[in-house]
Amino acid sequence: MKNPFQDFRSVPYHKREIPLDRIVRAKEETLELLVQGYLQLVEEEVRDLVWLVEESKVEKAYNAAIKRIDGSLYDADDIDEFCALLDSSNKLPYLISGPAGIYISALVNRAQEDHIVLSPKDYERSFHFLGYKLPEGKTLVLQGDVGDFTGSGLFGGSLILEGSAGNWCGAGMMKGEIRVTHNTGQNTGEWMRGGEIHVDGTIQSVGTKFYGNTGYRVLFGGKIYQKGKLLVPRALVKEG
Amino acid sequence: MRRDWDTLLREVWAKVREGHLFPELPQPQWSDGQERVALEIKDKKISLSRPFVEKMSENMAEADVMEGLLDHAVSHHLSCPWDFPTHMRLYAEAKKTLKEPRLAQLATDYFMDVVADTYAMRQRETPLPKLYEHLRRDEVDEAIHALYQRIWGVDLGIKGHETVSRRLSRIPYLDRRRWTDSIRRFSKVLHGLLVKEEEDQEGANDDNPMGNHDLQQYSAQEVEKGLQDLAREAASPAEFKEIIEDFEEEILEATEPNEEGMGLGPGRSLDADVLYYMKLAENYALPVCTVPTKKSGSLYPHHHAPWEVGMPYREIDPWTSFGKIMPGITQIWKRREGDIFGEEEDVPDCLILIDSSGSMPNPKRHLSYAVLGAACAAEAYLRRDAHVAVYNFSDAHVGGRRNLGYTDRRFDIYRSLCHYFGGGTRLQIEDIEALQTDEVPDIFLITDMQITNLASLIELFNLRQNRVTAVHIGDNDSVRTFRRSMAPRKNVSIFAVEDKQSIPAIVLGKVKEYLYS
Numbered sequence: 001m002k003n004p005f006q007d008f009r010s011v012p013y014h015k016r017e018i019p020l021d022r023i024v025r026a027k028e029e030t031l032e033l034l035v036q037g038y039l040q041l042v043e044e045e046v047r048d049l050v051w052l053v054e055e056s057k058v059e060k061a062y063n064a065a066i067k068r069i070d071g072s073l074y075d076a077d078d079i080d081e082f083c084a085l086l087d088s089s090n091k092l093p094y095l096i097s098g099p100a101g102i103y104i105s106a107l108v109n110r111a112q113e114d115h116i117v118l119s120p121k122d123y124e125r126s127f128h129f130l131g132y133k134l135p136e137g138k139t140l141v142l143q144g145d146v147g148d149f150t151g152s153g154l155f156g157g158s159l160i161l162e163g164s165a166g167n168w169c170g171a172g173m174m175k176g177e178i179r180v181t182h183n184t185g186q187n188t189g190e191w192m193r194g195g196e197i198h199v200d201g202t203i204q205s206v207g208t209k210f211y212g213n214t215g216y217r218v219l220f221g222g223k224i225y226q227k228g229k230l231l232v233p234r235a236l237v238k239e240g
Numbered sequence: 241m242r243r244d245w246d247t248l249l250r251e252v253w254a255k256v257r258e259g260h261l262f263p264e265l266p267q268p269q270w271s272d273g274q275e276r277v278a279l280e281i282k283d284k285k286i287s288l289s290r291p292f293v294e295k296m297s298e299n300m301a302e303a304d305v306m307e308g309l310l311d312h313a314v315s316h317h318l319s320c321p322w323d324f325p326t327h328m329r330l331y332a333e334a335k336k337t338l339k340e341p342r343l344a345q346l347a348t349d350y351f352m353d354v355v356a357d358t359y360a361m362r363q364r365e366t367p368l369p370k371l372y373e374h375l376r377r378d379e380v381d382e383a384i385h386a387l388y389q390r391i392w393g394v395d396l397g398i399k400g401h402e403t404v405s406r407r408l409s410r411i412p413y414l415d416r417r418r419w420t421d422s423i424r425r426f427s428k429v430l431h432g433l434l435v436k437e438e439e440d441q442e443g444a445n446d447d448n449p450m451g452n453h454d455l456q457q458y459s460a461q462e463v464e465k466g467l468q469d470l471a472r473e474a475a476s477p478a479e480f481k482e483i484i485e486d487f488e489e490e491i492l493e494a495t496e497p498n499e500e501g502m503g504l505g506p507g508r509s510l511d512a513d514v515l516y517y518m519k520l521a522e523n524y525a526l527p528v529c530t531v532p533t534k535k536s537g538s539l540y541p542h543h544h545a546p547w548e549v550g551m552p553y554r555e556i557d558p559w560t561s562f563g564k565i566m567p568g569i570t571q572i573w574k575r576r577e578g579d580i581f582g583e584e585e586d587v588p589d590c591l592i593l594i595d596s597s598g599s600m601p602n603p604k605r606h607l608s609y610a611v612l613g614a615a616c617a618a619e620a621y622l623r624r625d626a627h628v629a630v631y632n633f634s635d636a637h638v639g640g641r642r643n644l645g646y647t648d649r650r651f652d653i654y655r656s657l658c659h660y661f662g663g664g665t666r667l668q669i670e671d672i673e674a675l676q677t678d679e680v681p682d683i684f685l686i687t688d689m690q691i692t693n694l695a696s697l698i699e700l701f702n703l704r705q706n707r708v709t710a711v712h713i714g715d716n717d718s719v720r721t722f723r724r725s726m727a728p729r730k731n732v733s734i735f736a737v738e739d740k741q742s743i744p745a746i747v748l749g750k751v752k753e754y755l756y757s
Contacts, residue, residue, distance in 0.1 A: 016364075020412075020413065023409050
């Protein structure tokens, strides 16, 4: 009797591996590490989901972020993708703009590349503290509007913002340069110790408290330019 | 001597089919098309351009050219886009990122090509890389081929495009669950190059050598079913319109409009709002009571409900389940104790009274349960070869009304249902009387009941013997008044619609006691 199934036979099938598999796997492992680092930072620093901006707290969060990413191997593309991941809230349990921005800044500051471009315009949420403590030799280009405290504590790096910044742009910056193609909010350059801020659009207000205030409204070594003209220090103005 | 072209194609096709585990596709054919475009897929039929193959055979064996092209075409069928709704979903995501329809179409086409080709590379040994090495390229093609070099580990002779190809290479093309995110990233990275390509071409239509991805590749049935799926998934008519309006001509061409299919008459334009409710209504199959009944105590199929695993197969209604047994698609009959069939009758025509006053949502902006409910009712009667009339009212006494006489033209019916006045709410009883016929049509009323002359309507229903299905959206004092007034009437059934899920529970023309016995 003829076997009606004789034409059916097993076909050996071996899954071929192509370089894409390796690239995607490596990327996902890196992203997983970055996400874990962020979640630990949030767990430790922002237990109650309330995060107040205090200089010591910001510093502490930044140091904790640096500790988390120490030794991690990642590049600018990983940072960009991590930002996109943070932006899509369904993938991470919570996003707090302050610590998220500090964590991204820590990633930028410790990245292998010296020139990094991020596109906040692609994100629905706005991040604060982008460019925090950007060190000398690094350039960070931000395409789109950003939140508060952009470029705060800048440490010699070059921050180019192709958009507008929120309040306290360049607050407490030490050295380096911030260039803003559009506008900045209130208290621009508050507590500024050095470096330059160039704004092509409007400045809602400049900071009133400056480092080393000795009774004069003066920036110690820091300069703020608006549309190419020096805005501060324009002149020494005696307080009271 | 060169073998016969047809024989060669048959041999290569047999090899490709086996390599792809015998996809359900018809034998490809030759076309005497252009030298520039290698293949075309229309209604699942693959056509290879003989001039293209002849030209490419200067660089590689004819059989390899054909095999590469067929691998590409079959991979589109097997992996991406797979079906019409996936194609539309990918386009919608690309458009969200790129904003411009033309750029979004380009990005979607490139993305689908990358996925299909990479799928083919993963699946089997394919001469695709050799084919791409000799294909003409513009700048975007170069970037894509640079990407192929990275993710396939081949040399296609491309130098440059390092940044773009590196960023593109991080996308998990073969993970279809993540295509939504993937195409967004893909579009973002390619944005600059796509803009440049569009500017360079200045709107000229430069054909993709590996075939254009127009909607004609899908069968009319696929497009119809796909539109139903998209309408069901869309959060609002506006979202549906956003996707569909850019493909108006192609959808009309792909579906060959006729009264039995899309329901659009010749020369009609595609109205995305109408299409949305039309396709959404097709997802619901409301039953219409057709026969005189009397109390029997036995169970009879009353309304539909979604079937879930574990429910009895014998209650499945194959006619409304598209012949499939799958949770989410299959529908089951819910039985109720009640009536049995007596003497058979036809389904009468139906007069739909729909409220489009300001208290109802604008069906063009938000999903209107009133329009959807009325559309489902119209579909139910049309399916039974009955005719439907529409009385769409707002401030009827000052012209805020739209009458449509009895017809079976779906498009006209939907146009009347989707019309929105947005004013006050007052009926003209004489308009309704004018639509009464000797055959005693069924009446389907859908409103929030906040009608200023509700008492006149109640009086009309008390006088008339039409079977009335009254559906109210929401709950208010007027609804309670109407329910109280109609309680003694056995020819009036009242239903509440709170959400989409309430619609299948409506049984049209239900009567508590047969009127003419």
